[in-house]
Amino acid sequence: MRDFNFCAPTKILFGKNKVEEIGPEIKAHGTRVLLVYGGGSVKKMGLYDQVVTLLKAQSIFFVELSGVQPNPRITSVRDGVRLCREHNLDFILAIGGGSVIDCAKAIAAGVPYDGDAWDFPMGRAKVVNPLPLGTVLTLAATGTEMNGNAVISNDDVADKRGMGADSLRPKFSVLDPSLTFSVDKWQTAAGTADIMAHIFEQYFTLDKGTFIQDAIAEAILKTCIEYGPRALNRSDDYEARANLMWASSLALNGLTSTAKPEGDWATHQMEHQLSAVNDMTHGAGLAILFPVWMRYVLNEQTAPKLAQMARNVWGVDADDDREAALKGIDAVRQFFNSLGMPSSLTQGGIRRDDIPGMVQKACLFGPIGGFFKLEAKDVEAIYLNAL
Amino acid sequence: MRDFNFCAPTKILFGKNKVEEIGPEIKAHGTRVLLVYGGGSVKKMGLYDQVVTLLKAQSIFFVELSGVQPNPRITSVRDGVRLCREHNLDFILAIGGGSVIDCAKAIAAGVPYDGDAWDFPMGRAKVVNPLPLGTVLTLAATGTEMNGNAVISNDDVADKRGMGADSLRPKFSVLDPSLTFSVDKWQTAAGTADIMAHIFEQYFTLDKGTFIQDAIAEAILKTCIEYGPRALNRSDDYEARANLMWASSLALNGLTSTAKPEGDWATHQMEHQLSAVNDMTHGAGLAILFPVWMRYVLNEQTAPKLAQMARNVWGVDADDDREAALKGIDAVRQFFNSLGMPSSLTQGGIRRDDIPGMVQKACLFGPIGGFFKLEAKDVEAIYLNAL
Known part of the structure; x- marks a missing residue:
């Protein structure tokens, strides 16, 4: 097991109506608030009114930034x-899903910075002394509510990139599963795929001896497999929504990447280009790409880990690693299909002509991936296999 | 799933020679240090000299408290x-194991308190503004390195009790698995049993819908089952020591008790009396009592959860819950035996005459346990069954 530092200090307020506790949590850090949200859903569900009432009752001054879009x-x-x-x-x-929270983080980083905030995703600037932030989560998916990462899109250059710093971890996050009752089937499925994809990115490394990290990762995958379909079947299944919501936070708060900090992340890098080209739902893009990626990277070196997932998560019973791995990959594809996720780029509205540009952007900084290093030709092959 | 708050902000510095990073970590909180340790082992392994050198190099003033005993x-x-x-x-x-760290926490709580520190374990005082503390861990067992709890013994009244507060969570903890290479077989086995016992106390509740908590708990149990024997077989098996060490912290930092805050904890309460009477190693006492407790509490209501452990952790294949549970309990006993732990109170030096006093102290504040409520007569029966 490799050395690591771990600190995930975000205070989680989990449960029904926990939003009522935000007043003192905010006041521990500030008194003049930027309230960031997206479209009408937080208003429709009454959350906006509830938060505004709470802020006013606590005499907390606030200014609003609304209209934050998916892929912020x-x-x-x-x-x-x-x-x-x-x-x-x-x-x-x-207040909102991952996009709203990611936007808030980039703003927090940008306020004390002299240059343009796009410098952070482009790796041209480091985050120093960001504003503190808190979140009220309305979608179980990205895990941003408990980590210091954000993903930002730039239409001018049709690009989508990640940024991050420990100092961008939210001071608190309200996780009320009942706020996700109104999430539709598509977004619920995409969120489940997103959570699982985060685990995949950290699980699939060539590190040895990370038994406990892997076992916890498998536990989170099994949680998604148990509850994704249940949340699709009954939108207000509190137990399902609660397990998925806590899974989303634990999948990407650093816990499963202790001692394996790099992870793989090639599939995320490839998916970001789908979203940039076609504004595809992130989780749907990941659901298309992950089984294709797994199949492409399967070789003698990677087979044992793919087989481990197949056996421990999907209950595959096969002695041969390659055979087990293939069955596990099939199980992943079938599960995503069962959630109603697309299984090809064509279904997702991506055309063959889009691929060269996507390859170029995905590999802008060189080869990608830690479990299997993908050159541009590999990325192209994966996109083509996924068409 | 029940509501919960979760915040585990202790910074973990995990890996070989991570102790070298303590200077700046201490200076973030203080400059005048009480250095707490136990007997000769930290001196023998060179850790004491290393820490003293580091403190002096950073011009950090320190005073020593040595001789802290097991069951502090x-x-x-x-x-x-x-x-x-x-x-x-x-x-x-x-610097040391759980006893040294627990002693440090009680001191931290006691410094700003006007009364006697025994008031905390007795529930007569609340912890307010304790001194900040940090730890360098030398034994994987109690999990105290990442939580706010401590257990203190009082020879005057032959009693041993817990205390705790979120504010007593260490600011940082150094987890260097190689510092546990010198832990002998007995303590390694007892530590493994202790980690597993912490999971049992939180896993065995009547709460419904805590799939993710249970799956993570099962992951930690499997880690102990994989690596306890390996660490016994080869004292300097880094991978085994690392997995056990991280398991010890994750088993009791609040993660597996989210949404099930009370847990059971009757077996710990019963074990504390063994330690108080005979200074028994905590993990050994737990290894004696847990299978007896499981067998005693097995009924129609508790069988499903005991069967779940049997199937998911020990691979028991039995359709009937009671049958599965019994096989799982046997597996627990056999595993503890395989580690060289005692399986009876008699082996642990407890006599039948000791039992009435132990029962009285275990039930001082009334019935104990959440999974199954134990009255004094039940506690007596369990002690007798364990003789």
Whole structure:
């Protein structure tokens, strides 16, 4: 097991109506708030009104940034930075799903930074002294509610990239599973695929001796397999929503990547290009690509780990690693299909002509992936296999 | 799933020679340190010299409290409180196993408190503004390195009790698996049993819908089953020591008790009386009692959960819950026996005459246990069954 540091200090407030506790949590860090949210869903479900009432009751001044889109745009980030500076704000409260939270993080990083916030995803600037932030989560998917990462899109260059810093971990996150009752089947399925994809990215490495990390990763995968279909079948299944929500946070708060910090992450890098080209739902893109990636990278070196997943998560009974791995990959594809996720790029609206540009952007900084290093030709082959 | 709050902010520095990083970690919180340790083992292994050199190099003033015993005594706590006050110390550094760390926590709580520190375990005082503390762990067992709990013994009244507060969570803990190479077979086995016992106490509740908590608990149990024997077979098996060490922290940092805060904890309460009477190694006492407790509490209501452990952890294949549970309990007993743990109180030096006093103390505050409520007569029966 390799050395690691681990610290996941975000305070989790989990349960029905836990949003009522945000007043003191905010006041521990600030008094002038940027309230960040997306479209009408937080208003429709009454969450917006509830939060506004709570802030007013606590005499917390706030300014609003609304209209943050899925695959949050750098333009929203720039708007948020400007608002924080204009109004001298000292705390950011994000209410929504991963996109809203990611936008809030990029704003938090951008406020004290002299240059343009797109410098963070491009690796041209480091996050220093960001504003503190808190979140009220409405979608179980990205895990951003308990980590310091964000993914931002830039339409000008049709690109989508990650950024991150420990200092961007939310001070608190409210996880109320009942806030996800109104998430539709498509987003519920995509969220489940996203959680599982995060585990895959950290599980599939060539590290040895990480038994406990792997066993916990397998536990989270089994949670998704148990409850993804249940949440699809009955939207207000609290137990299913609760297990998925806690799974989303634990899947990407650093726990399963202790001692294996790099992970693989090639599939995320490839998926980001799908979203950038076609605004594809992130989890749907991952559901298309992951089984194709697993099949492509299967070789003598990677077979044992793929077989381990097949046996421990999907109950595959096969002595031969390659045979077990193939059965496990089939199980992943069948599971994603059963959730109603697409299984080809064509279904996702990507055309063969899009591929060269996607390959170029995915490999902008060289080969990608830790479990199996993908050159541009490999990325192209995976996109073609996924068409 | 029930509501919960979760925050485990202890910074973990995991790996070989991570102790070298303690200087800045201490200085983030204080400059005048109480250095707490036990007997000669930290000196023998060179850790004491290394820490002293590091503190001096960083110009950190320190005073020593040595001689903290296994099952740490309230007398050591009182000595530590006095030293902190006399020398105006503002940070506590514990180097050792769970006993040393627990003693440090009780000292941290006692310094700003006007009364006697035994008031905390007795529930007569709350912990307010304790001194900050850090740890360098030398034994994988109690999990105290990542939580806010401590267990203190009082020879005057032959009693051993727990205390705790979130504010007593260490600011940092150094987990260097190679520091446990010198732990002997007995302590390695007892530590493994202790980790598993912590999981049992949280796993065995009547809560429904805690799939993810249970699956993670099962992952940690499987880690112990994989690596306990390996660490016994080869003392310097780094992979085994590393997995056990991280298991010890994750088993009791709050992760597996989210949404099930009470747990059971009757077996710990019963074991504390063994240690108080005969200074028994904590993990050995737990290894004696747990299978007896499981067998005693097995009924229609508890069988499904005991069967779940049997199937998911021990691979028991039986359709009937009661049958599966019994096979799982046998597997627990056999595993503890295979580690060289005793299986009866008699082997542990407890006599029939000791039982009435132990029953009385175990049930001092009424019935114990959440999975199955044990009255005094039940506790007596379990002690007798374990003789």
